[in-house]
Amino acid sequence: MGLSNHSRRQVEKRAGEMIARSTSELRPLERRVLTALLARTAEGWHLFVRQRMGDPNAAVAFLIGPGGMFAVLIKDEPPDTPTARATLWQAEQRYSGVRGPGGRVLPESAVNLLVICAGDHRGAQPSELYLLLGESELPSFFGRRDQRLDRRATTLFANEAAKRLVEYERLQVPLPERTTDAVGLLAEGDLTADQVDAAQQRSFESWLTFLHPHQRAVVTRDYSGPARISGPAGTGKTVVALHRLRYLARRTTGPLLFTTFVRTLPTVHESSFHRLAPEFIDRVEFVNLHAWVRSFLGNRGHDVHVQQGKVDNAFSRAWLAHRDRLEPLEQHSYWRTEIDRVIKGRGIPSLDSYLRTLRRGRTLRLDGGVRTVVWQLYESYQRNLSEKNLCDFNDLISLALAELTEQPLDKPYEAVVVDEVQDITLVGLRLLKTLAGVGRNRLLLVGDGQQQVYPGGWRLSDADIPVQGRGEVLRVNYRNRAEVLRFAQRFDAKNQVDDLDGGSGVALRDVELANSGGKTLYWKGSPRDLSTALVTAVHNLPVPRGQSALIVFHHRDLAMCAKILNNAGIGTLHLDNYRGDTDDVLKIGTVHRAKGLDFQGVLVVQSDSDVTEETAGDQENRDLRGRQHLVAATRARDFLWWGRVVPDQS
């Protein structure tokens, strides 16, 4: 967006004259800085300058452009915290409810405070409330590459600002000559709905700036106790959680926690949060639940590690002693899950209590006799673990809960936000409740029962987390294009969808769609033909390969597909190692690693070989598979290729 040197000098001269005419109350520093800001209006920025200087907390100017929206303070020294807060608060109120493309609105915290002081402040301690620049650093500020708003959004906000900032004058330096590279300006009338839609063109980063009015309401609502956000895939639950963290960070001073059951997800969301609120990156901890627990226990002097191989061995030995009774009913993985997700996951303390437990999410009915055998299996497993001084993940969570109950954190979190909460165990939920403590806005649980990819289940009331009157449901799907969504809806639950607390939730079939178009392809064939079909699908991807992922449902399929791609010279990045960075490599992983993420294109390989003979627990497995398929399909924004491998008939 360069102007020629000659043009720049002309623009700066005009800007100086206009600022001098605009208001006579300016100090030299203010005059110089405002002149420099006004000169940038020739390059697509918009400037509003206050006409009367009286109120020391009011912004001197508002600056709107590709880098975002800024309330500007010009000071000799950086302001103190109360002044910065007051200015920011006033600025937020001014923009409250501004409408953006597609009926979305601007969240309050989208307005930033820019403080410009005399001299150079490059080494200064950064502030969470404002961006501090020395006068001499202005060129680098305008040279920054993070472009948050496109030209139409910029114009739209400037036109809105003109209506709202009545005591500010909109100033604009006319271009001295026609330059092809300077950004032209749009009149408000140019922004027809069609153009807005076209401009929107699915900028995947537009969630940074615009929220659905309901999303925004949730971000800013004052909750007197724990709150819950649910809603089908792609409705922006995580987006809301990230905006809320920023909103809360602006209003508090202590640490905040974002956590989830999925190991890799926090890193990816941390990188999104970094783009949304770089000023708060050190205040918000992004960590998965197990990593948090390990580090917490380590700090409390417990040297505990999960040695998975030895833990598996402890279970296998226990299984040998009880398989005669249980194997005729279900295979060994079912009973392991029963222990992990029901007995230990729910923290069931005794056989007596197990006999009375409502095993949510488990449809295979177990009578008292079978439950007694399962309990013996559990006891053998525990004995084997303790003989070798071992513990599994559930033990770590229980230990952390006991430790925390006995001695709370020295520096408690201001708020705890839990994403993908549906897959956390009940004991995990109790731990998070204890961690958040009691009080307003301290615990936010985000999830969708329809996307539960691990067996079992609970209601929030089982963990004594009351969310009555504080349950939010989001309904507009912003992720999937229409074709992709239609495909995914075939996996919709037949039964009523739970809102995580026993109430009726919204199913994927009920969402409102924000994006039209999209493409899906379905392939069905034998294992022999998979290789050619998959490699062809990757080569023919209609979206960038680096923006795409291959999702499978079993580790063995992952190994098989990785080999196929490797043999074809197609590089891959395992989702275990994905951090949300942009590159040109295809991502691959199981649905357990893909949940919570999205990609422009998704390839799914579903292998039918896992459908074993009908057993009593088969309905439960089918339901689980259905939910996993739904999660896989809804990871795709624009393009979905679904490959179904059926046993070879020849």
Ligand SMILES: Nc1ncnc2c1ncn2[C@@H]1O[C@H](COP(=O)(O)OP(=O)(O)OP(=O)(O)O)[C@@H](O)[C@H]1O
């Ligand atoms: N207000 C918005 N404006 C534009 N895009 C949005 C908005 N909200 C969400 N999105 C888009 O929708 C995608 C899905 O959002 P998000 O991951 O928050 O949904 P989710 O409900 O948590 O999904 P899931 O439950 O399937 O993991 C985001 O990547 C983002 O691109």
